[in-house]
Amino acid sequence: MHKECVIKPCDRTSGEQAKHHINQLTKPQGSLGKLETLAVRLAEITGQPFPEITPPGVIVFAADHGIAEEGVSAFPSEVTAQMAKNFSSGGAAINVFARLIEAQLKVIDIGIKGTESIPGIEACKIREGTSNFLKGRAMSKSEASAAVASGRRQAEEMFQSGVKCLIPGEMGIGNTTSSTALLAALSGQSIQSITGYGTGINEAEKQRKISLIEQSLALHRPDSKDAMDLLSALGGFEIAGMCGAILSAAEHRIPVLLDGLICTTSACLAVLINPNVKDYLIAGHLSEEPGHRAALNWLGLEPLLQMGLRLGEGSGAALAYPLLQSAACMIREMATFEQAGIKAE
Structure with missing residues (x-):
């Protein structure tokens, strides 16, 4: 940073x-x-x-994960880039909801596999995806720092353009595994209790996911109080980017409306970096991922909505935004x- x-x-x-x-x-x-x-x-x-909290700004960070090689998702890594193209053409759920709430929307390639430039997507690639954290650290500490700094810069630009409420979002195949590993490491919750089905894996695949996270935590033993150590061992570039954006929002006294597990885990990391961040967080909803409740409990937050969502992208937070708008009006x-x-x- x-x-x-x-x-x-x-x-x-x-x-x-x-x-x-x-x-x-x-x-x-x-x-x-x-x-x-x-x-x-x-x-x-x-x-x-x-x-005054209008207009909102939605900032979606997209990146790939090396851990996806282990089959932790129902979808292959290629879907990250394909979904980024869907964002750029306006066809994803977050595009629909961002239009509905008249939000500024920015999509950032902070670590998608491949070198292809996607029109309408801002290229801020740290690297083409993280390394497989089952075999080594996901990223270097300097890469983690660069990703957080990039997220701060991107959010800062939104605030300079007039955005008054931040909705962070993400896209990255494998990122529920990364987030669950991070959450287990920083909160001390049992991996079994906070691991969910992500994109729709079956029970056997979920048990394998639990085993992989257990092995990875045993391999790295990251410092539960050190956000950069956690990120470099187990994180994703989009998780680090959201963490940076959340820090920037708190710095500018901008409300942060949190989405699901991955976004809320990023907020936990931001709170590790600066405990005052907690004052600026509002939980948009409670997702179907069991780790999300654990993350919200760690932050001491109660969700505004509970609608059985598990999509990500910032979609649940965008749905909750009209409640903030109603309160301000x-x-x-x-x-x-x-x-x-x-x-x-």
Whole structure:
């Protein structure tokens, strides 16, 4: 990383001001439930009692994983590049949802296999995929650092263009295996309890996945408190990129709306780098991957939605974004009792 991340704790004073204002609005106190809590969180994050979180920005990092050689996914590595082309032509779920919420969308090739340039995809390739972490470290520490720095730069560009809420997303065959290994290493949770079916593998393949993660953790024994050691041993370039983007958002007091397992694992790594990052995170949804609940618990977050999603790409977070929009509009646009000429008593 080129420069130190200066991330301040969130602004509790703005939160108190927001809470006081919400209690004056034309409704019984607390009657909008979690939406009120969300509005206060957005005030604390942005440092604005009347937070503005429009427009959102979706940033999707795509990269391949060496561990995919071990058959941990229902799809081959080639699908990463094929899906990147689908993103570029506007046909993926995240394209649809980004259009729906009028988000800026940026897709980054941070480590896709092959040298082909894909129109509409920004090329920031660290390397053509990570190494197989069953046999050696996934990447060098300098590569991990470069990927995090790249993610920070890409997010910074979005914020300079006016983005006020960040939705990080990813694409990478094999990345649930990498994320589960990272999560097991940093949280101490049992691998058996947090390993899921990813893209749709069967039970035998899932047991093999568990075994591969166990072997890899025994091989590398990464430091559970050192994000760069974890990333270089077991990570993916897109995971590192999202980690950097999340750090940048926290630095700029921008809310981060988290997606599923892979995105939330990236957030855990960002919190290891700077604990104040936790103040800027909002959990968009709870996915079907069992590790996702463990990651959210580690961060102390409750999800806004639970819809049985397991796609990634930032899709679940994009679906949750209108709730943030509603919270921000509520506090900015609803009348107070005084403004409406209504006696509260």
